[in-house]
Amino acid sequence: MPRPKRLRDPGLIRHVISRGNGKMQIFLDDEDYRKFFYVLSDVLDAYDVECWDFCAMPNHYHLTLLNLQPNLSEAMQHFNGEFGGWWNEAHRRCGHVYQGRFKDQIVQDDDYVRSLTRYIALNPVRAGLVRQPEDWLWSSYRFITGAATAPSFLLTQRVLARFGPGPVSDQRQRYIDHVRTHSELEAARVEAFRSRQRIVGDRSFKQAVLKGPQAPSSTAAEANSSAFGFI
Numbered sequence: 001m002p003r004p005k006r007l008r009d010p011g012l013i014r015h016v017i018s019r020g021n022g023k024m025q026i027f028l029d030d031e032d033y034r035k036f037f038y039v040l041s042d043v044l045d046a047y048d049v050e051c052w053d054f055c056a057m058p059n060h061y062h063l064t065l066l067n068l069q070p071n072l073s074e075a076m077q078h079f080n081g082e083f084g085g086w087w088n089e090a091h092r093r094c095g096h097v098y099q100g101r102f103k104d105q106i107v108q109d110d111d112y113v114r115s116l117t118r119y120i121a122l123n124p125v126r127a128g129l130v131r132q133p134e135d136w137l138w139s140s141y142r143f144i145t146g147a148a149t150a151p152s153f154l155l156t157q158r159v160l161a162r163f164g165p166g167p168v169s170d171q172r173q174r175y176i177d178h179v180r181t182h183s184e185l186e187a188a189r190v191e192a193f194r195s196r197q198r199i200v201g202d203r204s205f206k207q208a209v210l211k212g213p214q215a216p217s218s219t220a221a222e223a224n225s226s227a228f229g230f231i
Contacts, residue, residue: 006104007106007199007209008070008071010067011066012106013052013066014063014067014105015062015063015104015193015200016063016072016102017061017103018098018099021098021099025058026058026059026087028091039086040079041151045153047067047069047078049066049067049071049075050067051065052065052066052155052158054139055121055123056139058129064117064120064159084097105197105198106198108202109162112200114163115189115193117159117162117179121141121179122179123139140159144159144172
C-alpha cells in the first residue's frame with residue numbers, strides 16, 4: 001500500500017516526531033543532546049522553518065514547527081540525515097539511526113495547539129524521567145516559562161501568544177497553569193497526538209486543510225509579522 005503524500009502547504013502548525021530505529025536510544029549522553037540542537041538550529045535557519053516547542057527524549061523527539069515554505073520534508077530529511085550521520089560516527093555505529101520517515105501532524109491553531117504544548121511539556125513526566133516538566137533539561141518548557149534563556153532558534157512568544165493578551169509574565173503563568181491542569185479532553189488529545197492522524201483538529205479544520213493551499217488560520221500571516229522576534 002503506497003504511503004500517503006505529505007501535505008506540503010506552508011503556514012500550518014506541525015507536530016513532528018521521529019524515533020530511534022527499533023526504538024533504540026539515540027541520546028546516550030549530554031553531547032548527543034547538544035549536537036541535536038546545534039544541527040536543528042542550522043537546518044531551521046537554512047529552510048526557513050520556525051520552531052515553537054520541543055522535547056528531546058532518550059529514544060525520540062517532538063517538535064512544534066511552522067514551515068514558511070513548502071519544504072518541511074526536505075528540511076527534516078536534511079536534519080535527520082545530518083544528525084544521524086554524526087551520531088553513527090560519534091558512536092562508531094552504522095545503519096539507520098531513525099525508524100522510517102518522520103511523522104508530522106497538522107494541528108489546529110486553538111485549543112488543540114494548547115493541548116499540544118501540554119503534551120510535549122509532560123512527555124518526560126509521563127515517561128517517569130522527572131517529576132516536574134521544569135526538571136527535564138532537553139525540552140523548551142523552562143524557556144517558555146522564562147526560567148532559562150531560550151536558544152535563538154526557539155520562538156517562545158509563538159506559544160505564549162496562544163495564552164491570551166497582556167504582559168508576558170501573565171502569559172507565562174497561564175501557560176504554567178495550563179500544563180499543570182488536566183482537562184477532561186486530555187486523554188483524547190494525548191491519543192490523537194500519539195496516533196497516525198495526519199490532521200488533529202475539528203471537522204471543519206480538517207476539511208479546510210484538505211482543500212488547500214491556503215492555511216485555514218491566521219498563523220501564516222502572523223509568522224511573517226515583525227511583531228514577534230526571537231527571544
